[in-house]
Amino acid sequence: MDSIRGSQNYLTKRAIQHISESVFVGLCRKVGTSQLVAMRRDVMDIREMVDNQVRSSDDHSSMKSGSEREGFRLEGSDHDFMYWPNDHRVIWELSQSQYYNTHRQTLVLCDCSNSPPGFTLLYLLSPSTDTGIQTACVQINNRHYISSSKFIQFICSAFIRTSTRHGPCASGTFRTLEYDQAICFVCDFWPPSASSWIDRCHFWPQRHVVDNIVKQGCHFVAIGHKLGCHEHLEWRISFSLAEQKLVYTMNHCQFLTYGLLKLFLTEIINNGLGGDDKLLCSYHMKTVVFWVIQQNVIPHWSPQNLLGCFWVCFKLILKWVYEGFCPNFFIPDNNMFLSKIRGDKQHQLFIRLYGLYEKGLAFLLHSPSIRSCITNVLHNLRLSICTDEHTLISEAGFDKNLYKEIQEHEALHKSSIQSYMRSLQTIEQMIGSPLLTQYQVMMLQRLTANVLNETAFIFHIETCTHKNKLMYRSHKISCQMLKLATKFGCITDTLYIAMYYYKTFRYMEATTIMEMIEVKLAQLHVMYGYNVDIEMYTEAVGGQSWSTKMRQAVARNIRLDNEIHYINELIPEQQSALQNFWPVLYVPPYILLYMLEILCYRHVDTMRVQTALDNLQTLVLHDQGQLIPLHHRDISWQILGICQQVTGNLQAALNSYQQSLRQEPYNKIQTATQMRIEQGGFSL
Structure with a gap:
């Protein structure tokens, strides 16, 4: 001194x-406060531990290093x-x-x-x-x-x-x-x-x-x-x-x-x-x-x-x-x-x-x-400084950082159905350990939800050619996995069930699920990214466990592994991304919700198709970054174009595809956009 x-x-x-x-x-x-830094490290540590155990029989192991691993952001x-x-x-x-x-x-x-x-x-x-x-x-x-x-x-x-x-x-x-x-x-x-x-x-x-x-x-x-x-x-x-x-x-x-x-x-x-x-x-x-x-x-x-x-x-x-x-x-x-x-x-x-x-x-x-x-x-030498770290960040502020950290590290290395099963077995062995911190338990729950969602679709793809009795059993197993995932995930994980119902032609069941999701997403306390009404969030779920908060008050982007075909309408986009070494598409939840509504209502209630399309168009045209992050506007305009095209509004679809090309190419879907324009029968 x-x-x-x-x-x-x-x-x-x-x-x-x-x-x-x-x-x-x-x-x-x-x-970051000491609690924030500890949380970041715990999340990365447990994710890496799971990943390397899943990779144990594969060719390589890995670890994250540098300042991010140390806890800096x-x-x-x-x-x-x-x-x-x-x-x-x-x-x-x-x-x-x-x-x-x-x-x-x-x-x-x-x-x-x-x-x-x-x-x-x-x-x-x-x-x-x-x-x-x-x-x-x-x-x-x-x-x-x-x-x-x-x-x-x-x-x-x-x-x-x-x-x-x-x-x-x-x-x-x-x-x-x-x-x-x-x-x-x-x-x-x-x-x-x-x-x-x-x-x-x-x-x-x-x-x-x-x-x-x-x-x-x-x-x-x-x-x-x-x-x-x-x-x-x-x-x-x-x-x-x-x-x-x-x-x-x-x-x-x-x-x-x-x-x-x-x-x-x-x-x-x-x-x-x-x-x-x-x-x-x-x-x-x-x-x-x-x-x-x-x-x-x-x-x-x-x-x-x-x-x-x-x-x-x-x-x-x-x-x-x-x-x-x-x-x-x-x-x-x-x-x-x-x-x-x-x-x-x-x-x-x-x-x-x-x-x-x-x-x-x-x-x-x-x-x-x-x-x-x-x-x-x-300017004020008599200023009193409080160095108590607990006063520096609110409960909602910490929760936002936790959910963001989990979302950024939720991807596991998986190359086959066997590696998905190894992931579940590894998580099951770990989750009961008394040595885990509360942040690591949350990360394992998020990983569990992801693996269950992805495994359900892979299992369906690999068994969809079976005979009727086996087909029924595989459907039942996939649905059980998707429903179990919602117990570990957040509000928007239910959209995977809606996608699965649409994929398997169960349109009425899909619409029932989507109506429930729409009601939940409309609640004022829901946290999406950094957008949240802190008072409403604290009043609704303050003091409760993070697991409860995630199920009841957190919405997240829908993660689509590009190796897995969830719905046929997005296969060109996933293939385009893969060609550009992009493993995942992230779709804003409201965008996917309205898309599924449009696709399902075409089969069960055509009177409601236009309403869902209007909702989607209004959201894409007028959102100011609240429900569509800037780097997801390419996929959002793309989905609007797809929905306009399937409902017969070709000129509007062409305009949406062109708007998609003007956005930041975050999701690497430009090849799919160009293909849709070239093959869509538009009068250019």
């Missing part, structure tokens, strides 16, 4: 504490994923081969003899059947080394076709989100070069965390050291899983300090710089927090001392830049500045950072995210 007071000598100690408290509150709103953050083959394992020495069945797993041996700290060569101990690995092999002295550069080149060109190389990752854009996917190798053993880290952990992290981290081993990502002798062959040792566990052990003030450093990086240090000029990265910020916590140089990580914690971290970064040496947290001999921050670039960066240091904490006023947190206190 003394260093801060020295740089801000016109402020009293109490004033600086007030500013720290204000920044703490601002960061809780920007980054900062604007502009990439979505980072790691994938590795289950039938390949890396070992450090030949004696470790005894733990594997070499008939089922291909072993890869490390050769660190000529690589810089933190890097290694990998060579096969037996031939690999993996095409990408075969393509990447380079023979040297009768050994087949796996070239990291050839491997990532193959991944970008063949496996992830819309990606470009970014370091060790295949990078691209999925929907509106940027992603980095690292196809890597896994090792079940802790690196010998990182053994000193184990002995260094006296204060932090605790021994059980250290033991768990060491037990999990490490990964290898496809990038070599730029100054090494074998850059194109080398692989970097990745501690992503260990880092995730370390971030999880941080208290909330430590986590917010890390968040403040990330904002400082993006909004001040790297603001306005191009890619090659951004010398410092988020990984350096994470590393400095790790070192500061472990060295125990800060006695109190608290809201009142948040800026003091930040200042200590900033000074250590400044020291590293001055010395040109940033020690990797696990392998300190690995200087993470060596290939990029040196020479003239190092000097210029130090001059810039030292200029900020001389300004003191005043330089944080250049951060748009926290500027107001500081100025509010400066």
Whole structure:
């Protein structure tokens, strides 16, 4: 704190504490409260656990990494994923081969003899059947080394076709989100070069965390050291899983300090710089927090001392830049500045950072995210700041974040009816565990509803050619699954039953279901996305369990897996999306409801068709983002066109299809739109 007071000598100690408290509150709103961060992590953890158990007999396992996995939801953050083959394992020495069945797993041996700290060569101990690995092999002295550069080149060109190389990752854009996917190798053993880290952990992290981290081993990502002798062959040792566990052990003030450093990086240090000029990265910020916590140089990580914690971290970064040496947290001999921050670039960066240091904490006023947190206190030094996190977010506000988080992570890897059944079995085994948090139970319930809905349609498709008695039994089983899904899902999950009834020509039953859904959706307390009347929501379901709230008060977009044909009228759209590597269509619930009404009333009550069509048209034409999110307007205009076409209004249908083409192509249905225009008999 003394260093801060020295740089801000016109402020009293109490004033600086007030500013720290204000920044703490601002960061809780920007980054998240401890409860929000815990919820995000729990949701991702349980979803990944289920997914990897379902994938266990498949070729690859995966995990989400990076800032999202750590619990951040900062604007502009990439979505980072790691994938590795289950039938390949890396070992450090030949004696470790005894733990594997070499008939089922291909072993890869490390050769660190000529690589810089933190890097290694990998060579096969037996031939690999993996095409990408075969393509990447380079023979040297009768050994087949796996070239990291050839491997990532193959991944970008063949496996992830819309990606470009970014370091060790295949990078691209999925929907509106940027992603980095690292196809890597896994090792079940802790690196010998990182053994000193184990002995260094006296204060932090605790021994059980250290033991768990060491037990999990490490990964290898496809990038070599730029100054090494074998850059194109080398692989970097990745501690992503260990880092995730370390971030999880941080208290909330430590986590917010890390968040403040990330904002400082993006909004001040790297603001306005191009890619090659951004010398410092988020990984350096994470590393400095790790070192500061472990060295125990800060006695109190608290809201009142948040800026003091930040200042200590900033000074250590400044020291590293001055010395040109940033020690990797696990392998300190690995200087993470060596290939990029040196020479003239190092000097210029130090001059810039030292200029900020001389300004003191005043330089944080250049951060748009926290500027107001500081100025509010400066304008009223007697301002009282409440740092109780429970007052920072309402019950309805937290619920919105929970439902959004669940919806964003509800997709499981499923490749066959067998994998759907494995999903249900895995969830059933997990859901009774006393170790689950309440957020994880909610995530499992949502996954259960999804799997049941999708399995019901797949089961129908695979049994629809059976004889009458078997057909009746399969219908009954599918209906039971769909009805069971509504007990775990939300209001709009009942629309899957309506789709199934329409698909199986049970139009009257479908209309009965839809009338019930329409009444439920019209209730004023219903939450759809971020749209909700907070008072009505709280009055209707406040204080009840999240499971009850979801069933009674939550509407969500209808998720259509493009591998499954739900209704014939949307098959062209699903096929178009698949051609563009788009696995899922999301349809706003009111849009699908009116579409099903139109399709069903054509068979049972033609007088009501026009009313349903008018409702759909009014919604699409006049909605202001309340019931049709902006990125779902392409599919909404498309469905309006389909309904107009089936009811004979061709000119209106043509106009709707053309409007669909003018929208953000979020769902990748343009091919279907063009096809409908070309084949619809329109007079253009």
